[in-house]
Amino acid sequence: MSIAVLRLGHRLVRDDRTTTHVALVSRAFGCRKIFMTDVDESILKTINRVCDDWGGSNDFDIEIIRDWRSLLKTWKKNNGVIVHLTMYGINIEQISHDYPQGKNILVVIGASKVPKDVYFLADMNIAVGNQPHSEIAALAIFLDRYFQGKELTKSFDNAIMKIIPSSRGKRVKIRKLKKSN
Ligand code: SAM
Numbered sequence: 001m002s003i004a005v006l007r008l009g010h011r012l013v014r015d016d017r018t019t020t021h022v023a024l025v026s027r028a029f030g031c032r033k034i035f036m037t038d039v040d041e042s043i044l045k046t047i048n049r050v051c052d053d054w055g056g057s058n059d060f061d062i063e064i065i066r067d068w069r070s071l072l073k074t075w076k077k078n079n080g081v082i083v084h085l086t087m088y089g090i091n092i093e094q095i096s097h098d099y100p101q102g103k104n105i106l107v108v109i110g111a112s113k114v115p116k117d118v119y120f121l122a123d124m125n126i127a128v129g130n131q132p133h134s135e136i137a138a139l140a141i142f143l144d145r146y147f148q149g150k151e152l153t154k155s156f157d158n159a160i161m162k163i164i165p166s167s168r169g170k171r172v173k174i175r176k177l178k179k180s181n
Contacts, residue, residue, distance in 0.1 A: 002032040002104050003146065005139065008068055008118065009111035010038040021136045022109065023047045023062065029143040030151035031107075033061040037068050055159030072106070072121045080104040082122045085138040086114065089125030097146050107142060109135040 005026045010019050019036060020043050026034045027047065036043070044062055051057035065071055075082055081103045099105060108118060119125055128138040143151055164171035 001099075001102055003030065003143075004033040004035065004104065004106050005031050006035045006068060006071065006106055006108045007039075007111070007135075008037060008108055008114060010036065011111060012038070012040065015111050016040065016043060018111070018134075018136065019043055020046055022139060024050065025136055025140050025143070027051065027056065027060045028151075028154075029140060030147055030154055031143070032059065033063065035063050035065050035068070035071060037065055039064055053160050055156030055162075058157060069117070069121075072108075072118070075104075075106050076121070078104070080106055081124075082106050082108060083142075084108040084114075084118055084122035084125045085128060085135070085142055086110070086119070086125050087127050087130050087132050088119070089127040091127050091130060092142065092145060095124070095126055095145075105146075107139065109139055111135070 005022070007019055007022050009015075016039075019039055023034050023036070023043065024047065027050070041064075044064065047062055048057070051060055072082060081099055083105060085107060108114075108122060110118075126142065128141045160175050160177070162173045162175070164173055
């Protein structure tokens with residue numbers, strides 16, 4: 001069972017930073033993949049650079065897609081579960097995260113107005129509180145509830161840089177890259 005994110009919509013330039021942060025949260029908090037629509041290729045480069053430096057490039061994929069409706073339909077056809085994060089949904093406080101075993105989960109988050117059919121294509125519309133806020137906050141809190149905090153101690157393979165946690169100061173271990181002949 002794995003969890004992926006669909007970032008639906010992206011206003012060029014204006015949303016670059018938010019979409020990048022959505023992708024960083026997806027990677028850092030244990031998702032296997034992020035699908036994005038309408039984004040600039042530079043976002044892809046930024047995230048790939050983070051994966052190269054901080055590890056986990058084999059465990060996290062990014063795909064830019066055009067037809068998100070077809071992704072949602074295929075996901076359902078393949079027996080996956082679609083969770084849409086929206087302030088109009090059922091409050092996450094009332095949700096038990098007992099998802100059917102073995103089913104892959106796709107978490108959908110929007111940028112601006114989310115098309116109405118998403119609310120019906122989703123198996124669950126979940127609200128992280130019923131007030132408007134941010135897709136980054138909604139995703140982070142959802143993933144934290146889903147993984148019950150375990151995502152925060154996840155390790156990442158093949159990292160060039162690794163933080164040595166310190167209560168004061170900053171310590172980073174840098175792996176020397178082997179020279180190729
Ligand atoms: N006005 C937009 C709409 O009606 O769809 C919402 C835009 S909001 C800035 C961007 C995204 O943040 C939403 O699509 C949703 O995924 C997420 N979001 C914002 N507040 C949320 C909440 N309280 N619970 C869950 N997700 C939320």
